[in-house]
Amino acid sequence: MSLKNHSDYKKEAERLEYTKEYIKKTLDATEEYRKLYKENIKDAMVNLDYLDSSQSYISILINTKFMETADKNFDNLTRIKDKPYFARIDFKSSEKKEADKVYIGKTSLIQAEDEVPLIVDWRAPIANVYYEGRLGETSYETEGGKQEGKLLLKRQFTIEDGELKNIMDIDITTTDAFLQASLEANAEERLKDIASTIQAEQNRVIRADMHLPLIVQGVAGSGKTTIALHRIAYFIYTYEKTFEPENFMIIAPNKLFINYISEVLPELGAENVRQTTFIDFMLELVGKKYKIVDANHKLMVLISSQNKENKELVKWMKWTAAFKGSMEFKSMLDDYIADIEKDYMPREDFIFQGHVIVDKEKIENMLLREFNYLPLYKRTDELKKTLKNQLKRYKEKFLKETEEYYDHQIENIRYKEEPSEERRHRILAIIEKRDLKLENIQKDSKTIINKYINSFSKIDLFDHYKNLLTEEVLIERYGEKLLPIEGIQHLCQQSRDLLGKKKIELEDYAPLAYLKYRIFGLKEKLRIDSVVIDEAQDFSLLQFYVLKEILNTNMFTLLGDISQGIHSYRSIQSWKEVLNTVFDKGKSNYMKLVQSYRTTIEVMNLANEIIDKLSSPEIVLAKPVIRHGDKPEIAEFDTTEKLFKDLQKKLQVFKKEKFQSIAVICKTNEECQKIKTFLDKEKKVHSKILDEKEESYEAGVVLVPVHLAKGLEFDVVLIVTIDEIYEEKELDIKLLYVAMTRALHKLDILYIKDRMPILEDISDGLSI
Numbered sequence: 001m002s003l004k005n006h007s008d009y010k011k012e013a014e015r016l017e018y019t020k021e022y023i024k025k026t027l028d029a030t031e032e033y034r035k036l037y038k039e040n041i042k043d044a045m046v047n048l049d050y051l052d053s054s055q056s057y058i059s060i061l062i063n064t065k066f067m068e069t070a071d072k073n074f075d076n077l078t079r080i081k082d083k084p085y086f087a088r089i090d091f092k093s094s095e096k097k098e099a100d101k102v103y104i105g106k107t108s109l110i111q112a113e114d115e116v117p118l119i120v121d122w123r124a125p126i127a128n129v130y131y132e133g134r135l136g137e138t139s140y141e142t143e144g145g146k147q148e149g150k151l152l153l154k155r156q157f158t159i160e161d162g163e164l165k166n167i168m169d170i171d172i173t174t175t176d177a178f179l180q181a182s183l184e185a186n187a188e189e190r191l192k193d194i195a196s197t198i199q200a201e202q203n204r205v206i207r208a209d210m211h212l213p214l215i216v217q218g219v220a221g222s223g224k225t226t227i228a229l230h231r232i233a234y235f236i237y238t239y240e241k242t243f244e245p246e247n248f249m250i251i252a253p254n255k256l257f258i259n260y261i262s263e264v265l266p267e268l269g270a271e272n273v274r275q276t277t278f279i280d281f282m283l284e285l286v287g288k289k290y291k292i293v294d295a296n297h298k299l300m301v302l303i304s305s306q307n308k309e310n311k312e313l314v315k316w317m318k319w320t321a322a323f324k325g326s327m328e329f330k331s332m333l334d335d336y337i338a339d340i341e342k343d344y345m346p347r348e349d350f351i352f353q354g355h356v357i358v359d360k361e362k363i364e365n366m367l368l369r370e371f372n373y374l375p376l377y378k379r380t381d382e383l384k385k386t387l388k389n390q391l392k393r394y395k396e397k398f399l400k401e402t403e404e405y406y407d408h409q410i411e412n413i414r415y416k417e418e419p420s421e422e423r424r425h426r427i428l429a430i431i432e433k434r435d436l437k438l439e440n441i442q443k444d445s446k447t448i449i450n451k452y453i454n455s456f457s458k459i460d461l462f463d464h465y466k467n468l469l470t471e472e473v474l475i476e477r478y479g480e481k482l483l484p485i486e487g488i489q490h491l492c493q494q495s496r497d498l499l500g501k502k503k504i505e506l507e508d509y510a511p512l513a514y515l516k517y518r519i520f521g522l523k524e525k526l527r528i529d530s531v532v533i534d535e536a537q538d539f540s541l542l543q544f545y546v547l548k549e550i551l552n553t554n555m556f557t558l559l560g561d562i563s564q565g566i567h568s569y570r571s572i573q574s575w576k577e578v579l580n581t582v583f584d585k586g587k588s589n590y591m592k593l594v595q596s597y598r599t600t601i602e603v604m605n606l607a608n609e610i611i612d613k614l615s616s617p618e619i620v621l622a623k624p625v626i627r628h629g630d631k632p633e634i635a636e637f638d639t640t641e642k643l644f645k646d647l648q649k650k651l652q653v654f655k656k657e658k659f660q661s662i663a664v665i666c667k668t669n670e671e672c673q674k675i676k677t678f679l680d681k682e683k684k685v686h687s688k689i690l691d692e693k694e695e696s697y698e699a700g701v702v703l704v705p706v707h708l709a710k711g712l713e714f715d716v717v718l719i720v721t722i723d724e725i726y727e728e729k730e731l732d733i734k735l736l737y738v739a740m741t742r743a744l745h746k747l748d749i750l751y752i753k754d755r756m757p758i759l760e761d762i763s764d765g766l767s768i
């Protein structure tokens with residue numbers, strides 16, 4: 001149906017005009033207010049007296065606050081002025097006669113004159129009906145309880161540059177044309193917001209209870225990253241009164257990824273959320289004392305076929321990585337810390353002027369029990385306070401007793417002896433002795449506590465850790481029941497090679513942070529209440545556990561996909577372990593996302609065939625949204641030269657077809673480099689290699705190793721393998737699956753003969 005034939009076209013067009021006009025009026029008024037607040041602040045600054053809390057000072061504070069609110073309103077309205085809303089629902093509550101017409105947009109707008117909402121924020125409780133509800137009986141939760149009613153209309157609008165382009169009424173039979181249109185768009189180098197097309201299963205994740213840990217297993221392209229960002233935006237809106245945006249933190253795999261997501265957050269009204277990587281956050285906690293080994297080093301060893309020969313070494317490398325992320329390692333650390341505590345206990349009583357003020361058993365009791373809510377080394381601060389109080393009492397007592405003792409002697413002489421020169425000398429000598437003694441008590445009291453406390457032997461964090469892992473006797477002592485003897489030897493040898501050279505690897509951060517937290521305490525109090533972790537399948541149990549302990553919160557949202565667990569040598573194998581060991585049993589939510597929105601049916605079918613080779617109960621096959629595209633082309637070559645030429649031709653064609661982002665995905669950086677050298681020599685296609693240090697990438701042709709492509713997406717993906725082999729084994733299956741599922745519209749595979757045995761039994765009509 002054409003837009004103008006829609007029965008409500010006129011009304012909706014008028015409504016849009018009215019809303020736009022109102023936004024404009026509000027923007028003008030806000031601008032005026034901003035000028036006024038600025039003036040007020042300027043005036044107040046002139047009259048400011050720094051010495052008192054004058055009227056001017058208060059005026060500055062108030063006007064600054066007003067200014068902040070006005071700025072926020074101004075930014076929000078500017079953002080929506082050309083597309084004020086994207087949907088309308090007509091909801092008739094059971095208690096009302098008339099239905100409410102609710103226009104849903106990215107931010108709310110209330111008509112000041114009569115408090116009527118012109119636009120309702122997509123995060124508001126009633127908007128839940130839009131995402132969840134089918135026409136008919138429905139309900140939504142409000143602060144005051146459940147609101148029952150009927151959804152009479154669900155309507156979507158396409159509005160471009162302030163103009164109404166389409167109206168679409170949704171009933172049970174219509175497919176989500178909005179979603180289709182959105183998915184057909186080309187990939188930019190940034191993620192987009194999806195407030196207008198959030199699907200019901202995604203909506204449930206976004207709005208799930210913030211106070212319980214939530215684990216989301218979502219297939220490739222199910223919107224996990226997108227949802228992570230929308231969930232934070234939802235929290236900020238819903239818990240505005242309780243939390244500041246700074247209290248939310250999102251942990252992403254690398255800087256490239258943070259850059260990829262960073263622009264959506266402001267669009268969603270979620271600026272100021274902490275965005276970091278696990279490594280950066282840990283560095284903030286433990287400090288940067290040792291050199292950091294490349295976090296992907298082990299994966300590269302496992303990926304690259306060059307390292308095949310040393311199977312035994314690789315086996316133990318994987319074993320130590322897994323152990324360092326395990327809860328067994330945590331219990332080993334706990335035993336170690338218990339011994340560090342014992343070692344830290346005083347060897348002597350606290351003695352002042354030859355008197356025992358507090359005996360060592362009592363001090364030990366304070367350190368081990370009374371103050372054990374504190375990190376070990378911080379307990380001495382509390383001890384210091386107690387000793388100070390005791391010392392004060394004793395000092396006064398000793399001073400008084402000393403004075404009395406000598407005064408008594410003097411009195412005695414005076415009483416018994418006649419005045420004489422000799423008596424005078426004797427008395428003076430006693431006075432001198434007394435004063436010296438008093439001075440000595442005073443002096444001693446000033447230094448005695450520090451002297452005592454300093455006798456506790458403190459060791460540097462890294463040394464504690466190094467001692468544990470580089471001395472076989474210690475690993476044996478604490479890990480005797482846990483570790484095989486060969487494991488102990490390898491762990492020790494590997495640690496000597498690393499820690500001995502002042503280097504640490506990714507797996508060391510969580511245990512180091514744990515030691516720091518338990519022994520030293522963290523420098524500042526971290527006020528992070530809710531943590532959202534993307535690509536959570538790459539985390540270990542210990543990493544989750546340490547984050548939970550350190551941040552002292554249960555408000556975690558973990559999103560990941562076990563099928564994409566290419567770091568599984570060091571990370572979790574299943575979500576069950578996390579649910580059972582990290583969080584309180586039965587007190588978390590677990591949700592699954594099985595619909596994939598990124599990839600075409602043709603690409604997803606092939607990717608599913610690959611991942612299905614794992615035949616693991618943990619693997620969930622993705623269901624693609626109904627969107628067709630070309631069948632993936634798979635081409636085998638007998639020489640690199642021929643492959644390169646063909647690749648170049650394809651890239652030229654894709655560029656002509658106006659695809660915005662094209663990725664050539666290889667197993668390793670070296671392969672990317674080889675292709676780049678060829679393309680640069682030929683000068684027909686401009687390309688760029690994405691590497692670890694990259695913080696952003698632009699549209700065009702990028703060459704990217706598969707582990708870095710994880711999480712990203714491109715219009716076209718070309719998987720190329722020249723030297724490396726994809727075999728039918730877990731890591732290769734996962735790598736290929738990750739690479740394939742990066743494609744939005746098109747996927748081709750180019751390989752040198754015998755380099756893709758994994759594809760041998762792949763079925764249906766692929767153009768090989």
Ligand SMILES: Nc1ncnc2c1ncn2[C@@H]1O[C@H](COP(=O)(O)OP(=O)(O)OP(=O)(O)O)[C@@H](O)[C@H]1O
Pocket residue numbers: 179182183192194197198199202218219220221222223224225226227561564597598710711712713741
């Ligand atoms: N409801 C939706 N409406 C429109 N687009 C969506 C929707 N859900 C997801 N998408 C799109 O699907 C693509 C995949 O989303 P996203 O990258 O968030 O998925 P993911 O689960 O994190 O993927 P992966 O695990 O493969 O990295 C993105 O282009 C995103 O914009």
